[in-house]
Amino acid sequence: MAGPEFAEALKALDATLSSVEAVVDLDALRTEYADLEQQAAAPDLWDDQERAQKVTSRMSVVQAEIKRMEQVRRRVDDLGVLWEMAEEADDADTRAEAETELANLQREIGELEVRTLLNGEYDARDALVTIRSEAGGVDAADFAEMLFRMYLRWAERHGYATEVYDTSYAEEAGIKSATFVVHAPYAYGTLSVEQGTHRLVRISPFDNQGRRQTSFAGVEVVPVTDTTDHVEIPEDQIRVDVFRASGPGGQGVNTTDSAVRLTHIPTGIVVSCQNERSQLQNKARAMEVLQAKLLEVRRREEQAKINALKDDSSGSWGNQMRSYVVHPYQMVKDLRTEHEVGNPQAVFNGEIDDFIEAGIRWRRSGATS
Incomplete structure (x- = not known):
C-alpha cells in the first residue's frame, strides 16, 4: 500500500471512530460509571440483592465499553506513528505490520459503528x-x-x-x-x-x-x-x-x-x-x-x-430470510440484504458476523x- 493511500485510509478510519465516539458519548459513560461506583460503595448495597446485582452488572458493562473505546482510540493514534516509522526507515516488515493493524481496526471500528445502530428499547439486553x-x-x-x-x-x-x-x-x-x-x-x-x-x-x-x-x-x-x-x-x-x-x-x-x-x-x-x-x-x-x-x-x-x-405496507422481514445451499453448488445467501458467501461450512462453524452486520444495516x- 502506497503512503498516500494508507494516509487516506487512516484518515477515513479516524473520522468513523470520531462519529462512533460522538454517538457513544464517552463523557456520559464516564459520568455514569462514577455514579455507579458511588452506589456500589454504599454499605447497605447488598441489603437489596436484586438492586446490587443490577448495579454491579451495569458497572461491568459500562467499564468494558469505556475500556474498549479508549483502547481503539489509542490504537488508531499509535497506527499513524507506526506508519511514519515504517516510511522513515523504509522497513517492509513494519509496513506490513501497520497494514495488518489497519485491517484489524477497520473491522473492529466497523463493528462499533454497527453497535451504534442498535438503539431499540430492548436492544442492549441478553x-x-x-x-x-x-x-x-x-x-x-x-x-x-x-x-x-x-x-x-x-x-x-x-x-x-x-x-x-x-x-x-x-x-x-x-x-x-x-x-x-x-x-x-x-x-x-x-x-x-x-x-x-x-x-x-x-x-x-x-x-x-x-x-x-x-x-x-x-x-x-x-x-x-x-x-x-x-x-x-x-x-x-x-x-x-x-x-x-x-x-x-x-x-x-x-x-x-x-x-x-x-x-x-x-x-x-x-x-x-x-x-x-x-x-x-x-x-x-x-x-x-x-x-x-x-x-x-x-x-x-x-x-x-x-x-x-x-401505513407500513413493506411486510415482515421475519419470514424466509436465508438460504443455505450445499448442493448442487455452495452458497449461503441472505434473501433480504442479498449478502452471500460461497462457504457454507464456515457459516455453520459460526462465521455469521457479516450476515448479522448486513442485517442490522438493512x-x-x-x-x-
Whole structure:
C-alpha cells in the first residue's frame, strides 16, 4: 500500500471512530460509571440483592465499553506513528505490520459503528433464542441442530456466555427444538436480525437414494426480561405439566419427573425446561422464558399499532430470510440484504458476523426510509 493511500485510509478510519465516539458519548459513560461506583460503595448495597446485582452488572458493562473505546482510540493514534516509522526507515516488515493493524481496526471500528445502530428499547439486553425444525422431516431436525451449533459457536468465537434451557431431541437425528440464552451486551439487538425461516438445500444424508432435499428451520429471538418488566400472568392462565427429561440416544435420562412444560392458555405459547436438576429450578427457568415471550408479544402488538399508523405496507422481514445451499453448488445467501458467501461450512462453524452486520444495516435503512 502506497503512503498516500494508507494516509487516506487512516484518515477515513479516524473520522468513523470520531462519529462512533460522538454517538457513544464517552463523557456520559464516564459520568455514569462514577455514579455507579458511588452506589456500589454504599454499605447497605447488598441489603437489596436484586438492586446490587443490577448495579454491579451495569458497572461491568459500562467499564468494558469505556475500556474498549479508549483502547481503539489509542490504537488508531499509535497506527499513524507506526506508519511514519515504517516510511522513515523504509522497513517492509513494519509496513506490513501497520497494514495488518489497519485491517484489524477497520473491522473492529466497523463493528462499533454497527453497535451504534442498535438503539431499540430492548436492544442492549441478553437474547433468548429458540430454534425449531419445520418442514422437511428428519433433514429439518438435523438442520435445526446445525443452526443450534452455529449460534453457539458464534457466541464462543466472541467470548459470550451461553446457557441452554431446553433441548428436545428428534427420534432419528437432530432436534425438534432448542432454547438458549446469549449473555452479552446488545445480544438481543444483534441477534434479532437472525429471526425468521432458514432454508437448507442439500443431498440428504438420510435418503438412501441420494436425492436432493429442501428443509426448513425457524429461529425466534426475544429479549430476556428485566426486573423492571411487568407481564402479569395469572395462575389460572397457565397449565403446568411435568415429565422426565431425555437426552440423545437414551443418555442423560432423568429418573424423576423434573422437566417442566408451561402452556399459556390465552396465547397458546408453550415453553419447557429440562436442563436444571430440580423441578422447581426448571419451572423457574420456564417462567423466565414465558415472561420473555409474552413481553415480545406485547412489543410486537405495540409495533403493529405503530406500523398501522405509518401505513407500513413493506411486510415482515421475519419470514424466509436465508438460504443455505450445499448442493448442487455452495452458497449461503441472505434473501433480504442479498449478502452471500460461497462457504457454507464456515457459516455453520459460526462465521455469521457479516450476515448479522448486513442485517442490522438493512433493518436500519428500512426504519429510516
